[in-house]
Amino acid sequence: MSVFTGWRAALRIARRDAMRAKGRSALVVAMIALPVLGVTAADVTYRSATQTETEKLTAEMGAADALFKDPGSGPMEQSVNGDNYGSLSDTPPSEDAPALDLRTAFPQGARGISIQSVPASVTTGYGITDTDIFEFRVSDPLARGKIDLVDGTFPHGPGEIAATESFLKSSGLHVGSRTTLRGPEQKYTITGAVEQPDDLEVKALYAVPGAVIAPWKATAAHDKKVLPPNAGETTWLVKASGAQGVSWPEVMAANKKGALVVSRQVVLDPPPDSEVPLTRRLGSNTMSSGSTELSAALVTVVAMAVLEIVLLAGPAFAVGARRSRRQLGLVGTCGGDRRHVRAVVLSGGLVLGGVGAVVGVAAGLLLTVVFRPMIEDQAGQRFGSLSLHPKELLAVAAIGLVTGLLAAFAPAVVASRQSVLESLTGRRGVRRSSRVLPVVGSCALAVGVAVAVYGGVSGRSTLVAGGSVVAELGLLACIPVIVGLLGRLGRRLPLSPRMALRDAARNRGRTAPAVAAIMAAVAGSVAVATFMSSKMAESDYEYTPMLGEKSVVLYTTDEKSVERLPLARAAVEQNMAATGRPADVSRVWAGSDCNVYYEDEDSCGSMELVKPTGKGHTCPLNTKGAKELAARLTAEEHRSMMHSPACLDERYTMGTFGSGGSNIVVGDAALLKTYVKLDDPAAAAALAAGTPVLLNRAYAKDGEVTLKSVHRYSEKDKKNRARHPGPARRTTGRMKVYVADAKYAETPGIRMIMPERSAQRIGLHTALYGSVYSVSRPPTDAEEQRTSAAIEQAGGGVYVQAAAGSRDREDIMMLVLTLFAGVVTLGAAAITTGLAKADAEADLTTLSAVGAPLRVRRSLSGFQCLVVALTGVLLGTGAGLVPAVALRLIDLRNALREMRMSPMESAYTPIVVPWETIGLLAVVVPLLAGALAALLTRSRLTLARRAG
Structure with missing residues (x-):
């Protein structure tokens, strides 16, 4: 009998045996198919979720050929993909210079649609929320792929608007609802739900050009509000007149006019470096991303999948071989030897492994298709397409087939060693457990753990993966014992x-x-x-927290808004899970209270706490010998030092209550209890007696702090300037303070709490800033929107800020x-x-x-x-x-x-x-x-x- 004839007979016997024992066969097929299914689904999901260059361009510019921007640098040179550019002029354009009309940089015969955005406040089903509104003709075919319609219709008129599904979900609105733009008080009907395929979680509104920004700017100018930076900047999606798109010479021509261009044709078919002036001048800056950790992880996952199949399917083959031992004994009586018995059992692994591999790949593809929307929602982006790589799927199926053979290998060897008499009578030979295997397993376990730890210490992820697998195999060898x-x-x-x-x-x-x-x-x-x-x-x-945990703060922006704080407090108490009474907080400053973002910093007053020098005051990690010190520290010692009061302000200084970098606020004992969570009668008594409470003890020396203030008055501050004429007045004085325990130095946003009469005694100005509440849980979107609506109904000017919630x-x-x-x-x-x-x-x-x-x-x-x-x-x-x-x-x-x-x-x-x-x-x-x-x-x- 030839080799092929013997294997044909073995395969025929294995197939008939599998059909005879359908339950056991289904069990083995399921065990092989399940990991194959998982690997197939993971492969297809990963390949589909990884965007190709074409899909990235579609998400960025839709169906257009190019995207035109104005970076405000004048004539320039740019890289091929537009992620880097350099101005050709030594002097940047003046801020008063008119903005570039990007349409003058379009190639001849091209058409485009504009995209402008502004931050705005709109009404919702619960109240009021802030969001971004885009003037973008999303109904244009050029927008396909960048913005897609999910439900309803695109907006076409000035009173219509589209919303992303994420915005509708958080706002309690739906297609057909009406929303009002705060300020112009202009109403819009939501005609459709849209999505941004590369970011399903974005919350935004889309209107036709001219429907939102013009009235929004007119209202802001009438109310003399300062517009946020970059408000209303325009980007254009451009479609070229020809079928080839926007070429590299046309990109360079647009660069000379001051436009930055991302061209689909140029990115997908880039010109040589010799034709890119910026690359010739600065050189190529391509960085190769290492994939060592990813490869090690993939190897580990595949190895564990194979091991799991073998471990689960192996016992099934062993039981099957024992239950078919009479049949295997008959093979011996008919002249078959050990290799034929092994062939029969291995053929069972081949048959069931092949069926399991095919079923696993097919089921993996089917489940990925069925659950694709759920996977996309979890990933936060849409697949460009369902990407199938036949070679990878064949490799996954081959792994299932090979592991079926591996699972049958040990039972095949055991079955071939049984005598014909034992097989025919059904007796089981008694075999003693191996004494060598546990010893080998214990050694492998120890070696694997050592290799994994060494890989971690040396930074080699491949050794970590290899050592973990060896350790697991060693533990596997110990399991029989x-x-x-x-x-x-x-x-x-x-x-x-x-x-x-x-x-x-x-x-x-x-x-x-x-x-x-x-x-x-x-x-x-x-x-x-x-x-x-x-x-x-x-x-x-x-x-870095901006606000304490489980805290909500109400804050005002001007003196008129302070009058509406009682109504704002009522809104918080009615709509949020506030516990107890609020604590009032006042700002404190020296000289003119200026916003240095919009004013000349030199015309404003300032004040700061002066940190003493020496041990306990100066952070050792920010001194001349810091590197030598860091080299001697362990991670835990470094962490402890970073959390010390002397080093805390080196990490961050600003917060919700920041005041010119001083982080000094005016408050009473209620602020200590509600926000700082400092329940200390001595601290409360100190505030009542006019003594400030210092939360960061690094600023105190001998129970006193040094406060340095510059009383400078701007031209606009005529009241105080008339009261304090002449040059700026500088004051440096020491104040006795109550020093809190070191742990309170980490209180976000506050460094020292000063009684109001102490601030007035040393010539500082104070004004009520807002109120702080302690809440039992972070507020929901609906609660924040209801609170904002109630405040706006009461006149506005008061804002709500809550601590970040859970992840x-x-x-x-x-x-x-x-x-x-x-x-x-x-x-x-x-x-x-x-x-x-x-x-x-x-x-x-x-x-x-x-x-x-x-x-x-x-x-x-x-x-x-x-x-x-x-x-x-x-x-x-x-x-x-x-x-x-x-x-x-x-x-x-x-x-x-x-x-x-x-x-x-x-x-x-x-x-x-x-x-x-x-x-x-x-x-x-x-x-x-x-x-x-x-x-x-x-x-x-x-x-x-x-x-x-």
Whole structure:
């Protein structure tokens, strides 16, 4: 018999055996198909979400050939893609020079549509909100791809407007609703819902040219309001007259007129560097982005997927081989040798692996298509197209096929070693567990952990990935011994749990791979969850708050608005979750109270707290020997020093209550209790006695602070200028203060609270700024809009600012990771339970024969599932912490290097274990798996005839 004839017979036997045992075959196909499905869906999603250059240009300029901008630099030279440019003139254009009419720079015969935007306040279904309004003819075909219609119609008249879906969702409006532009009080009807495909979360309104900006500017000029910078700047989408688009010579011609151009034709088919003047002058600045970490992550993911398939499908092949041992024995009686028996079992892996690979790829494509809108909403952008790469999909299918063969390899070797007599009689040979494998596994575990840690310390992500895989394989080799020890734990337990533990220990070949598969899935989820939790903690540390947590502040911009503060307070108390009474805050300043953004800074007064020098006052990280000091510090020591009062102001000084950099406010004991959360009778008594309370003790020396003020009055401040004629008056004096505990130095926006009579005593000016509330939770969009509407109805001029809320997206990602690991754990435990039932049917029949209650079948299945799930989760948690810690060591190494180059850079790199996620996986999921297994198991006895 030739080789091919033998394999044809083996494949035929394997196919018939698979059809005969449909349940077991479906189980194996599912185990191979599920990871293939996941990898296929991830590949298609990643390729589709990664925008090509053409898709990026479409998102930027729609269906136009080019985008024209005026950077205000006059004649220029630009790079090919427009991300860099340089002026050809040594003197920049005057601010009084008229703006460039970009239409004069268009190629001959081209047409274009303009885009202008302004920030504005509009009414909503809840109240009032601020948003951006674009004058952009979105109904024009040139806008397709940049703005797409989702519902309704595009706006065509001056009283019509379109809104993004995100704006409609947050505002409580819908297509057909009316909104009013505050200021001109002009009403618009929302005719359609649109979306910006590359950013689905943007909140904006779109109107036809001339419908919004002209009345908005007229109202601002009438009310003498200063327009924000760049308000009303114009960008043009241009369509060339020819089919070739805007060429590079036409781009350079537009540059000479002062226009910056992004041309689709030029970006997709760039000219040589010799034809780009800016490149010839400055050189090419192309930077290659390294993909080492991405490659290492992909290798790790693929390796874990293959390992999981082998671990889960392997026991199924082993059970199948045992249940077909009589058939395999007949192969031996007919003249077949060991290689033919191996071929039959391997052919089963080939058949089922091929079916699983095909089913997995097809299901992955189908699910990606079905859930595409949900994936796009989660990603925050639309796919340009569903991108399919046949070579990658074939590689994924090949991995499924190969892993099917690998899963059948060990059972094939075991089946081929059995004698014909054992196969025909159904007896199982007794084999002792290997004593070498656990030793090798322990060594591999230790080596893998060491390699991963070394990779983290040395900054090599490939070593982290490789060491993590080796450590997991080492732990895998130790699992049979761990499972064997489970049998000793059940000596004093009731019947069902005792039998479940002993069955798991006795059938290690079935239990250990399933435990390892759960371990692999949980390890990946725990690793990612730990890394993300640590990154979030690092981000929280580096975040600079503008306002204290769970605080809402009402603030005014002029003296007239102060009169409306009582009505504004009522609006906050009615619409937000305010707790207790508010605390009033007043501003304090010296000389003229000028806004240095619009006024001449030299004509305004100023004041500042002078920080003493010396230990405890000067930040060591901002001195001459800071680099040498940073080189000796650990990350924790650096973090502690950065949080010291002396260094806090080096990180940030401004906040909601900032006043010329001094961060001094006027307040009383209510401000201490409501905002600072300083419940200290001594501090309250000090304020009542006229003594300021200093929150940052680095500014105090011997219980006093030095306040330096310059009383300078501008020409506009005629009242105070007449009272204080002559040159600027400089004052430097010392004040006795009450010094708060060091932890209060981190209070956002406030450095010192001064009683009003103290400010007046030293010649400073004060004015009521607003009120501060403590809230039980951050306000919602609807609550903020209702509050703003009530304030505007009362006359306006008072604004509401709330502290930032929680990060919902990160919480969702953590939930998804937990659900993924939980589903895999439930699936692997269910598979193991099913295999145990199929493999131990004779034992269950014996139990019934000796009088065991029928419910024993249910309870035994439940405890078998619980044992496998709980063991896998606990081992997976330990295995998952290895790569997470190693990757954080890489981050720590990079942070320390940056800290030693720039001592004020943070080196804080925490490792935060997500105990909630681990708790769900270690407690809830195993209990749920056991309960489901018990409920879904039939307790009724099925009679079976005796074999032989």
